[in-house]
Amino acid sequence: MKKIIMLIVLSSLLLFSKTLVTVNGHKITDSLLSKDFQQLDETKKQMIVDQLIKEEVLYGNLLKSSLVNSQKFKKAFNQQKALVEKKYGKKLNKEQLRSIKGAIAVALYQQKEFQKAKVTNQEIKDFYNNNPKLVSYPNSIEIADIIVKDKQTADSILKSLRKEKDLDKAFIEKAHELKQNGYLGWFARDAVPTNLFDKAYKYKKKRLLNAPVKTKHGYNVVYLINKKTAGKLTYKEAKQKIEQLLKQQKVVQKLRAKMEKLYGEAEIVY
Numbered sequence: 001m002k003k004i005i006m007l008i009v010l011s012s013l014l015l016f017s018k019t020l021v022t023v024n025g026h027k028i029t030d031s032l033l034s035k036d037f038q039q040l041d042e043t044k045k046q047m048i049v050d051q052l053i054k055e056e057v058l059y060g061n062l063l064k065s066s067l068v069n070s071q072k073f074k075k076a077f078n079q080q081k082a083l084v085e086k087k088y089g090k091k092l093n094k095e096q097l098r099s100i101k102g103a104i105a106v107a108l109y110q111q112k113e114f115q116k117a118k119v120t121n122q123e124i125k126d127f128y129n130n131n132p133k134l135v136s137y138p139n140s141i142e143i144a145d146i147i148v149k150d151k152q153t154a155d156s157i158l159k160s161l162r163k164e165k166d167l168d169k170a171f172i173e174k175a176h177e178l179k180q181n182g183y184l185g186w187f188a189r190d191a192v193p194t195n196l197f198d199k200a201y202k203y204k205k206k207r208l209l210n211a212p213v214k215t216k217h218g219y220n221v222v223y224l225i226n227k228k229t230a231g232k233l234t235y236k237e238a239k240q241k242i243e244q245l246l247k248q249q250k251v252v253q254k255l256r257a258k259m260e261k262l263y264g265e266a267e268i269v270y
Helices: 035-039 042-062 069-090 093-115 123-132 153-162 167-177 194-201 237-263
Strands: 021-023 026-029 140-148 185-187 214-215 218-228
Touching: 021 042, 026 093, 042 093, 042 218, 042 237, 069 093, 093 237, 140 153, 140 167, 140 194, 153 167, 153 194, 153 218, 167 218, 194 214, 194 218
Parallel strands: none
Antiparallel strands: 021 026, 140 185, 140 218, 214 218
């Protein structure tokens, strides 16, 4: 699961807050809403309030659990509080602080449940057999790229790189010299400029393209590191990712069921 490095967005920090609804004795105020809330139609307003209610029943439950006593929770809360206060230049009120704590508690709950989640080999095999599109991949290229503004500079870089014996090392060093990353990774045709993909895919692995490729970003000096033809992952190749996905699905299902149960039992007063 991802680390808790999210920024809780609180768009409006109001000095005087209006109570929207009370959930299990806790008042939800408009200090959690964006400034354009009042411009929305009644249907959209109610959808937002309903979402806040569902969040609150979870927050109220989890903030009573042992999760909030952990060092992980305290560290995450202090980080998020500092980030939000820096972003808006104001101290947060109790309701906004509770929202941050609640969101962190939910994230930690999901992490905990993910570690506990069990997936059988049969479930993984069934997913693999029943979702061929999700375990297939298109024609793809692995590239390194240096982008400059003019063709003359690109030609010069390309000429110098052709002389290098260790192209992998030389390409990245040149990219870093220009304050670029150099290595880009794997891409399907729709993830990079089409003319760049089509030209690169024609080359053999470990080759520089013979000329810079012009795109909207500039002139690209491209190094084709690897490529693969469209196909299907083997069960062995796909197994770990499928297991992770199924665990995540189980966590989401459990969280949703927990929320619906708490929502059904909640005392909600408008």
